[in-house]
């Protein structure tokens with residue numbers, strides 16, 4: 001299977017510091033040598049288990065399945081170096097330094113072999129390590145927290161049965177004060193304790209629906225990619241599963257509206273056959289990895305349960321409201337669209353997007369091609385730039401307004417003047433930039 005190994009960390013994970021400061025932290029896995037996110041050719045493979053020698057073969061089997069759905073192997077294996085499954089060491093590069101995923105094999109010295117089952121359950125539910133310190137939320141315990149004890153115990157049995165690998169955890173190089181695990185309490189107090197708790201069955205729905213909801217909210221941690229994050233790196237509940245940018249890809253809307261035209265079987269085919277909904281081609285990027293390491297192992301029944309649940313999810317779409325559409329002047333509309341649908345990449349530079357603060361990058365682009373081409377790229381997609389950014393429901397005009405706003409904000413006064421001059425020199429364009437505007441240039 002040609003799954004490529006691209007990092008799956010949300011590139012915008014923000015960690016709050018108790019009452020001190022809130023700092024944006026861009027995060028992605030990267031190759032240690034180059035420091036660049038890149039495709040890695042070695043794929044992690046699940047270790048072979050000899051069920052005839054393990055103490056509780058049934059629990060281990062069930063635990064293996066749950067560990068697959070939880071995709072533990074993806075983050076806890078450094079495929080670029082040695083591909084020792086679950087031995088950790090995957091580098092997560094952040095703007096403050098690197099940190100590395102820990103070894104979760106049963107090695108006593110370097111793994112979690114000396115932990116008790118209770119230590120493990122507490123780590124999975126509360127993000128508290130055996131020594132009592134806090135885990136960083138790059139470990140998706142906020143989702144695993146929803147899991148049933150029985151499933152977590154099965155995973156524990158499985159992790160005890162895989163081969164122990166002696167591999168020292170690498171020290172993190174986060175700079176002060178982010179290295180202080182204690183400060184993670186700030187993040188927890190703000191977000192985590194809200195929805196802490198094991199998944200509860202909703203008797204108004206079918207068994208399959210409940211199973212699907214459990215898999216999506218708990219072990220599958222689908223929200224980590226498919227829900228937009230707020231400024232503190234926590235998923236925005238009201239926009240649950242309505243889609244979000246991840247590593248230069250767009251994790252699409254997988255609620256009832258996004259999947260309205262798809263049958264349950266077509267949704268299941270996303271996992272098994274790697275085909276996108278509406279014949280949109282093959283699954284690529286982070287989702288291809290998730291399929292390879294995780295979702296391809298779903299039973300048919302569980303995949304259809306997930307589909308049944310997803311097709312029922314109702315969320316508020318984060319989009320420009322009608323009133324704004326109708327009443328706002330062009331650039332104000334553009335700013336609105338930009339904030340909602342473009343800033344995720346263009347403010348941070350995620351996925352290689354030209355930053356809105358990088359005037360020379362934008363100047364080079366307006367010099368290199370006519371404005372209509374820029375519009376066309378923003379509307380139709382261009383390399384890592386997804387079609388219409390994060391707003392597939394936006395009209396062409398709204399996207400053009402966003403481009404106009406971006407150019408007005410990004411270019412320096414003289415670059416902008418020059419650019420407008422070149423516009424009026426060439427044939428008239430559909431640009432809104434020539435209209436009188438009253439927008440404060442703030443992002444410079």
Ligand code: HEC
Nearest residue numbers: 067070071072075101102104123129134135136138139140
């Ligand atoms: C998206 C990436 C990701 C996934 C998926 C993931 N983990 Fe982790 N995990 C991490 C990171 C990062 C840490 C370290 C956090 C820190 O340093 O505070 C971690 C820490 C842990 C720890 C604590 C170990 C220690 O020494 O502190 C355990 C136990 C653990 N993970 C188990 C699991 C299991 C079991 C699964 C699958 C059900 C899983 N993880 C899935 C990223 C992930």
Ligand code: HEC
Nearest residue numbers: 008220222225249250251252270276277282283284286287
């Ligand atoms: C690491 C990030 C990540 C995780 C975790 C993830 N997805 Fe995705 N998903 C994506 C991306 C990115 C795409 C788009 C892939 C593409 O464009 O080729 C996608 C596509 C999909 C699609 C296809 C939608 C369409 O319109 O074609 C479905 C369905 C889906 N994901 C369901 C899930 C479910 C269910 C889970 C959890 C069990 C999940 N995903 C977990 C990133 C992720």
Ligand code: HEC
Nearest residue numbers: 245341342345352353377378383384385388389390402403
């Ligand atoms: C998922 C990340 C992402 C989002 C969201 C996004 N962009 Fe981009 N954008 C990119 C990347 C990456 C490039 C650079 C593509 C290249 O040159 O290869 C880019 C380039 C562009 C360009 C320059 C195209 C050219 O021809 O040089 C424009 C204009 C643009 N984006 C507008 C927008 C607008 C408007 C939105 C919101 C509606 C938006 N982008 C949302 C990632 C994104």
